[in-house]
Amino acid sequence: MNRIFAGAVTLMLFCACGGHNDKTDNMMCEKEQMTDSGIVRLSKIKVNPDYLEEYMKFATEVGAVSLLTEPGVLTMYAVADKEDPCNITILETYASQEAYRAHIASPHFQKYKQGTLHMVDSLRLDDVTPLNPDNVIVNYIKQK
Amino acid sequence: MNRIFAGAVTLMLFCACGGHNDKTDNMMCEKEQMTDSGIVRLSKIKVNPDYLEEYMKFATEVGAVSLLTEPGVLTMYAVADKEDPCNITILETYASQEAYRAHIASPHFQKYKQGTLHMVDSLRLDDVTPLNPDNVIVNYIKQK
Numbered sequence: 001m002n003r004i005f006a007g008a009v010t011l012m013l014f015c016a017c018g019g020h021n022d023k024t025d026n027m028m029c030e031k032e033q034m035t036d037s038g039i040v041r042l043s044k045i046k047v048n049p050d051y052l053e054e055y056m057k058f059a060t061e062v063g064a065v066s067l068l069t070e071p072g073v074l075t076m077y078a079v080a081d082k083e084d085p086c087n088i089t090i091l092e093t094y095a096s097q098e099a100y101r102a103h104i105a106s107p108h109f110q111k112y113k114q115g116t117l118h119m120v121d122s123l124r125l126d127d128v129t130p131l132n133p134d135n136v137i138v139n140y141i142k143q144k
Numbered sequence: 145m146n147r148i149f150a151g152a153v154t155l156m157l158f159c160a161c162g163g164h165n166d167k168t169d170n171m172m173c174e175k176e177q178m179t180d181s182g183i184v185r186l187s188k189i190k191v192n193p194d195y196l197e198e199y200m201k202f203a204t205e206v207g208a209v210s211l212l213t214e215p216g217v218l219t220m221y222a223v224a225d226k227e228d229p230c231n232i233t234i235l236e237t238y239a240s241q242e243a244y245r246a247h248i249a250s251p252h253f254q255k256y257k258q259g260t261l262h263m264v265d266s267l268r269l270d271d272v273t274p275l276n277p278d279n280v281i282v283n284y285i286k287q288k
Contacts (some may be wrong), residue, residue, distance in 0.1 A: 040223060060276045067279070077235075077281055089186060089272070091221075091235060107255035118166060128223035128233070130213060132204045134286040135211070137221055142278040 024043065028140050032071045032095035037038035039100055040075075044124040045088040052086055062112035064141050068140075070106065072099020075139040086121075093137075167219020172284050176215045176239035183244055184219075186266040189232040195263035196230055200262075203232065206256035206287050214250065219283040230265075236283075 047055045059078055066073040075093040094100040103109055126140075191199045207220040219237040225232075238244040247253055 042223065054172075056275055062275060063279060077279055077282075078275040080275060082176055082271045082273055085273070088275070098287050102213070102243070124279055127226045129229070131200055131222040131224060131232070132207060132285075134288070135207060136284055138284075140250040140279050140282075141276075141278055 010050075027070050027143075028067065031074060031100060034074060034093065034097045037097045038074075039092070039094040039097070040092075040128050040130060041092045041094075041125075042126045042128055043090040043092055044126065045090070047086045047088060048065075048119050048121050048122040049086050051116075055116055055119045056080075058089075058112050058116045062108050065108040066103060066106070067141050069108075070103055071098060072101070073103055077138055077139055084139070091137075099142050103120060168183050171287075172211065173213050173215050175218060176243060178237065179219060179240045181241045182218075183236070183238040183241070184272050184274060185234075185236045185238075186270045186272055187234040187236055189234070189254050190234060190265040190267075191230045192263050193230050195260075199232075199260055199263045200224075202256045202260045205206065208236070208251070209252040210247060211283060211285050213252075214243070214247055216240060217247055220283055221283055225260075235281075237283075 044057075063076040063078055063129055066076050072095040073092075074095055077092075078088060078090040080088050094103060104113075189203075203222050207222055210217040210220050216239040217236075218239055220233055222232060222234040224232050238247060248257075
């Protein structure tokens with residue numbers, strides 16, 4: 001049964017990715033494996049309330065484009081506190097340091113970064129260690 | 145291709161879960177769909193440094209058993225800050241209020257809760273809203 005499970009996950013990733021890298025077809029790109037130099041991070045952003053709605057659009061777009069097009073962006077899951085939606089947390093995982101460098105150099109990240117500089121009151125990047133290496137997250141953009 | 149993707153995800157969940165609820169066979173149980181009453185939460189725990197190692201064991205166990213056996217526990221992904229491993233954050237999603245109530249009434253959660261009361265310096269439960277409803281996380285325990 002373990003092999004069936006592993007096979008199903010592989011099939012899902014294969015079908016989901018299919019080797020496409022063209023973001024225009026709204027397909028998930030093929031993903032890299034997490035490596036020893038990989039990053040698991042909680043990014044914590046406090047957004048200026050005057051810009052919250054606009055910030056949400058930038059953050060949603062960069063998350064979707066990164067997941068859809070970047071082989072080394074394994075997770076980019078952003079949430080807003082219900083009590084104070086200006087507090088944003090993003091769970092980010094990158095397969096390697098190279099994948100992270102490619103991400104921050106990408107046009108979509110630079111569009112987000114430069115476009116939101118004046119909207120962000122503070123930013124914390126907390127690198128973290130998963131408690132259980134057998135606990136796995138798969139993150140994707142639902143196809144419409 | 146969207147249908148292939150959806151089919152592959154369904155297949156993965158079907159194969160992964162297979163309707164088993166017996167935690168002794170180390171299989172993922174069948175999962176419920178997220179509902180309107182569902183919960184997405186960041187639980188933030190500060191652990192007393194004297195008990196950190198012991199706390200990690202309790203938290204790892206309750207996460208694995210919950211994911212493996214509870215149909216309504218969709219995500220339970222715990223991470224520790226690299227700078228201060230006593231700061232634990234758990235991304236938790238429950239399919240419904242009923243699923244959450246079942247979780248906190250479960251023997252494995254009660255074992256964790258009662259077993260770690262003296263280890264926890266503070267606890268915050270921050271309910272959150274995902275920025276992008278099309279951004280999906282699948283969380284599972286890797287089969288050995």
